[in-house]
Amino acid sequence: MKILGISFSPRKEGNTVAMLKEALAAAEKEGAEVELYSVAGKDIQPCDGCWGCTKTGKCHIKDDTAVLLDKMCTADGIIFGTPIYFWGMTAQAKAVIDRTISLNKPEHNLNNKVCGVVASCGSLGMASGLKDFSYYIIQRRMLPANQVSAYLMGPDDLQKMPKCKEELNKLGKQMVALVKMKFKYPDEFARGPGAFGTHTK
Numbered sequence: 001m002k003i004l005g006i007s008f009s010p011r012k013e014g015n016t017v018a019m020l021k022e023a024l025a026a027a028e029k030e031g032a033e034v035e036l037y038s039v040a041g042k043d044i045q046p047c048d049g050c051w052g053c054t055k056t057g058k059c060h061i062k063d064d065t066a067v068l069l070d071k072m073c074t075a076d077g078i079i080f081g082t083p084i085y086f087w088g089m090t091a092q093a094k095a096v097i098d099r100t101i102s103l104n105k106p107e108h109n110l111n112n113k114v115c116g117v118v119a120s121c122g123s124l125g126m127a128s129g130l131k132d133f134s135y136y137i138i139q140r141r142m143l144p145a146n147q148v149s150a151y152l153m154g155p156d157d158l159q160k161m162p163k164c165k166e167e168l169n170k171l172g173k174q175m176v177a178l179v180k181m182k183f184k185y186p187d188e189f190a191r192g193p194g195a196f197g198t199h200t201k
């Protein structure tokens with residue numbers, strides 16, 4: 001079982017990474033293989049809306065996102081981690097999320113993967129940032145795990161918040177427990193990247 005934590009902070013050793021490390025350590029204690037991936041210093045381009053991936057199943061943009069998408073597809077569970085930037089996720093998080101529109105092949109998608117979220121912010125905007133992940137998790141046919149948020153500014157702030165650490169530990173354990181359930185949407189309902197709404201085509 002593999003659990004992948006992704007930090008969408010541009011800071012290599014910030015609060016988001018600290019939160020992810022805590023949750024991943026708990027998952028590892030439960031027997032999971034864990035990996036922490038940080039977008040800090042990586043080349044992450046936004047989706048250019050070409051729709052070429054609907055035919056090829058691959059995004060044509062050559063950057064570091066390709067490797068990350070493969071890691072996401074081979075993990076059993078993913079924990080997204082983001083700082084809140086102006087009431088939302090970071091630009092890097094949104095870019096990677098948009099690029100997952102290319103994951104539309106039966107052997108290359110996010111269906112049924114367990115997905116937790118951790119978010120760190122200074123004072124305002126947590127709920128509006130987290131709601132976007134919630135919509136995303138539903139749309140991608142993933143199984144939602146807990147979302148853990150904290151108000152953190154300094155590098156050691158997490159260490160001063162035992163309740164938050166406890167929740168992050170719970171998340172790590174929960175990820176492993178949920179993966180073990182082997183949840184699977186019935187194939188007839190496991191849609192690809194289609195919209196929920198109806199349209200003329």
Ligand SMILES: Cc1cc2nc3c(=O)[nH]c(=O)nc-3n(C[C@H](O)[C@H](O)[C@H](O)COP(=O)(O)O)c2cc1C
Pocket residue numbers: 009010011013014015016017082083084085086087088120121122123124125152153
């Ligand atoms: C460009 C930018 C925008 C931010 N916007 C918000 C915000 O809207 N609300 C908030 O509470 N904190 C905001 N912050 C503070 C970060 O969310 C906070 O410091 C977070 O813990 C940083 O996480 P990191 O250490 O993982 O990068 C912002 C920080 C930056 C750099």
